[in-house]
């Protein structure tokens with residue numbers, strides 16, 4: 533039965549991904565998937581729902597199937613775990629032809645999460661998650677431990693949630709349980725059919741973030757269906773844009789599709805605002821941060837004013853740091869001169885002067901997060917902090933504009949999101 537691909541036969545597949553090229557990332561636990569000339573013709577239907585599709589998914593890769601309603605995304609997905617039997621063609625997982633094997637046994641090795649979550653209402657959260665491990669004959673204690681581990685993994689407190697019934701969960705919590713259940717038997721392959729479709733946009737963003745985090749750790753092979761292109765570029769290593777009958781209009785990285793859509797159909801899917809969408813693809817640590825003059829709370833006022841004067845002409849703000857060098861407040865020149873007239877010379881900076889730093893961002897956040905934080909903070913820039921919370925630089929509008937338009941200074945980041953080169957062997 534389908535086994536995870538060994539690290540040595542690993543993930544340096546045709547697409548690879550930015551995430552898979554990160555040096556600290558573990559080797560893929562997923563298995564490669566290949567669809568060969570796959571066709572599905574439903575009984576009594578004139579045209580096939582899926583026609584002659586050939587697609588390669590590398591081990592550990594997240595591939596998104598995106599396309600208009602009725603184009604055949606779900607049918608394609610469900611043929612991979614044989615919930616729908618192909619009319620013709622072949623499916624290979626981890627190098628094994630699974631087209632003819634027992635579909636029930638096959639499905640135990642493939643996690644499956646869907647929009648409606650498919651949780652059994654008469655079973656508790658724990659019973660739902662335990663379902664497949666139990667069917668696979670895991671010992672009771674191992675199943676119990678696994679349920680706890682899965683709940684922790686998707687961010688639900690086991691003590692609070694294991695005994696609840698699905699109807700007593702919010703939509704987002706149900707979807708997380710759905711993902712926990714899909715992952716419970718540690719399958720190398722995870723199929724997700726609009727898994728976050730039924731929740732509000734904020735919860736949806738959170739669930740997407742969580743999936744990205746999980747995937748960094750787990751490196752399953754994921755095939756994910758959505759009709760939301762923004763979700764596709766955020767979550768996917770590669771995106772297959774499908775037209776009618778699951779015909780592949782373009783299959784490439786999000787960057788490549790955003791930068792050069794193959795035709796008008798794909799361009800229509802990319803839609804307006806491709807530049808802003810690019811912000812989803814870059815993390816703060818990948819761009820060159822801007823700098824602003826900084827002073828700490830122990831510095832005398834005069835020093836702060838001097839620093840501001842010594843900064844570039846555009847330096848109209850000084851960032852005050854606390855003793856741990858964490859961003860504390862933004863000080864404008866007026867704030868400093870006002871403070872100077874109120875304080876005797878040589879006094880340290882008053883902590884109450886200026887505007888408190890309302891938002892700050894970590895280096896692992898995306899530039900899209902940075903844009904939102906920047907808009908939320910009145911200073912026209914947002915302070916970036918490192919792992920220890922200390923000031924690391926700022927993201928300002930020009931950082932964002934450069935990233936949106938792929939300015940030459942940002943190429944390094946683009947090259948860092950590559951094609952499986954440098955993959956740990």
Ligand SMILES: Nc1ncnc2c1ncn2[C@@H]1O[C@H](COP(=O)(O)OP(=O)(O)OP(=O)(O)O)[C@@H](O)[C@H]1O
Pocket residue numbers: 574575577581599600601602603604605606607608759
């Ligand atoms: N059981 C079925 N019997 C007959 N035709 C079907 C069946 N299921 C799907 N179809 C048809 O096959 C085509 C592809 O359907 P599918 O559900 O795969 O599309 P989709 O891209 O996932 O759509 P959506 O985004 O709306 O969920 C559609 O024309 C649909 O009407």
